[in-house]
Amino acid sequence: MNKELIINSAPTGVEIALLEDKKLVELHQESHDASFTVGDLYLGKVKKLVPGMNAAFVDVGFEKDGFLHYTDLSPYVRSLLKFTAFSISDKSEGISDFSKFQTEAEIIKTGKIGEVLNGKPNILVQILKEPIAAKGPRLSCEISLPGRFVVLTPFNDIVAVSRKIHSSDERKRLQKIVESIRTKNFGVIVRTAAEGKNTAELHEDLNNLIAMWQQIQHNLKNAVAPAKILGETDKTTSILRDLLNADFNRIVVNDKNIYNDALNYIQKVAPDKADIVTFYQNGSPIFDNYGITKQVKASFGKTVNLASGAYLIIEHTEALHVIDVNSGYKSVSANQEENALQTNLEAAEEIARQLRLRDIGGIIVVDFIDMKLPDNKRKLAEAMEEFMRADRAKHAILPISKFGLMQITRQRMKPEVNINTQEVCPSCNGTGKVSSTLILEDEIEKNISYLVMQKHKELLIAVHPIMEAYLRKGFPSKRMKWSWKYKQKIKVKANTAYHLTEYHFFDNHEEEIKL
Template sequence: MASFDSVLIGITQNLAPNGVEIALLEDKKLVELHNEKADANFAVGDLYLGKVKKLIPGLNAAFVDVGFEKDAFLHYTDLSPYARSILKFTQLAMNDKDENPFDFAKFQIEPEIIKTGKINEVLNGKPNVLVQILKEPIAAKGPRLSCELSLPGRFVVITPFNEIVAVSKKIHSSEERKRLHKIVEAIRPKNFGVIVRTAAEGKTTAELHQDLLDLTETWKHIQSNLKNALPPAKIMSEQDKTTSILRDLLNEDFNRIVINDKNIYNDTKSYIQRIAPDKEEIVTFYNNGSPVFDTYGITKQVKSAFGKTVNLPSGAYLIVEHTEALHVIDVNSGYKSVSNNQEENALQTNLEAAEEIARQLRLRDIGGIIVVDFIDMKLPDNKRKLQEAMEGFMKTDRAKHAVLPISKFGLMQITRQRMKPEVNINTSEVCPVCNGTGKVSSTLLLEDEIEKRLHYLITHGHKNLTLVVHPIVYSHLTKGFFTSIIKSWRRKYKTRLKVSANNNCHLIEFKFFDEHEEEIKF
């Protein structure tokens, strides 16, 4: 579980026509964006009854029909050592004639398969098999499957067909690890392995036992759903996105959950009452009329964060490019300058960029190989500082990842677990000047861009400036005699800023002129 110590976290949700949007905030900054469609299928964690369609000995893998347009992929290494037990259980559950599911505690576990075995030795005869979605369908690929079944709860994860108890390594106290291990060994149901999650630290036997009871009840539902099922069939869905995020992340640092749909509000309230009664008051219902994402500044953050160019507060910026094989991020200093020392400038810009890159990876859910071209630095100590900083910024990332040292070419390679398609939001809009024949960056950020350029000019000695904009933008900037944006800029930067309207300017075009009426080029 990600660690959010001393960090403000909020979740706001916006009911879209086709599902639920969820934004996760840290210190009012957007770090994760999720979209749960009403008809979502093949999500990570879903359980399906699949039919083995084709064995590929050369890949040591099988293609399994789970109802997707393309057969799903199951590699031998994802079979689980208990694959024969899963096959046996699948057949018994499908053919069970009793009204109630058979007692799983009396199920006889089959011998484990060997790690270096062959796929056709285990799935010979193309049987029906209970599988779990390991990766969602991405691009032209079908889902990736696993037979290493697991059911996550808030404090523990149960793994059927084994007797292993493991405790999260993120619990650093050896005494606490021993305590949890002893408790779980005493209450663990037969034929279930248990992984104790980081959130279990300090929890009582009663709390852990209740979590186990809830999960074993879920397993009984899986048995019931397998009865008389015909492949391909969905056997169990992972909890809805709202509940799963709360289950994985809810801790003492959460201070607000804002929901604008009454049904989701009631469901979430009930869930919080059950798992953390002391947190019930943080759930609030939003009905102010205006979109909840606009009220909390999320819409603006989405517009500024998902474009090809990502601007940083200092004036530096990132260029994010995507190819079929990998993602490439280029760091540019822009007009940032913190000192006359080039090496120090490069380090400070790179550190600022690293923090934003860590956020971008989470926000866009970028997976696979990421190559970052930082600004060149000569000192090995600075390169080491940058790598350590990047590792620190990515600590809160729940996806498995690895950060490699900067190469001799100044490139940093990052790998990040890819579980589902990347979040990709179009931040362009039809250009009003060329009637849709081209596209420009969203006008939502124009005011910020003008002020950023103004700040740069003021700090570089320009005092008497004239700003020329389109008449519509002119009206926006000068609206209100005492409260206009232009007047606030004059007070803030202590400058004699003039503004004029020019019909020859495009809607989002602006120009600065100095005291000699010469245009200042950027």
């Protein structure tokens, strides 16, 4: 599989498109004024304890307080609180050498929030989920610092290896290496990208993360909550850190600074792949040149068409997302069951792509075309698992229910990517309903009657040209009938700037009469 990263720098921010075999699968947007991104570290102030929810609300500087549940406190939260207090007061004698830091006892899984955060202390927290809708950010005290090959987790001595590394010999090798190079009080999670790497590469990555932890300690000195202590790396670098592998064959950037940053990062972590980074200088927009704009227009919206003629309907509610699969005019077989299976398999592949592309999280319910055979339902469920294997977000897929529905949960990390590919109709203002001519005619006459009662003389009605032709049509015309009925001189004038059902009244001084 060929992977390409196309990065478009615009005045409002940076757009990053991930292509797999020329097909758009992820679209990331980073605003220049973005804050509270996943991974950021903040010094927060506990504002309110809610025993009924076993949670706390923490002020991290956002308009809505962040939400911190007991399950996100981390077993080592007492050590974190001690470290935070020491760092703020600059008691460097207690933490100058973090390997000598005296950790506190772990908290129990079934404890109460008030037992841990009594006194409403300042606490170091990490953004777990970005603010969504009217909710503040979701917070965690399980601090983790991700690197290219390893993730650093302070206050413990646990070494874990990614389950995606299947070779038991390789897992043992990596475990042994990390055990030998890590220092006390630093737990380490070995990432999938570490497979096949040598001790020097892993040691360098680990040292960089330890230096980052020391920077956090320095930034905490004399800090006043709420305060940002350490920001996650920019979106481009974080995506490269998480996705870069042997399949990547091109990174194209249209901004010189981002190009230099990406090139420096690649030269640092994978010098042999530095030549895949190129600077785009063509005159046309970079997304247009690589066909991304066209794919965005075709992929976002309520209806998503598939190559065969089948299509998806994607609806969103506050609680969940619903996807309906329709066969359209697709027919691959005279057998209805086989036709349903093939359509469902094609739809499943596109649904997996849509979930990544729009970054849809939470509960997703998919209404596939009904199939009768259990074997076909099993094939569809297995195919969906395979299609979603490339998705980095945590997800779970349930078998198709007796109602023919598949339920999917997907980790919600940030607001859904929602690109509007339609404009509001100027005539109906998005309601999908336009007044008929007869109803509009009655509405205008009702207003004429009211204005005559208000002693207005010589009324002028400005309308759309089509409506003007309708009111002047025939003898006697509708305009003439109104003049005779209300014993009032009534004129009609066309205005091409009006939409079909728009009209306004003017007096004999050509001043608009506000109704």
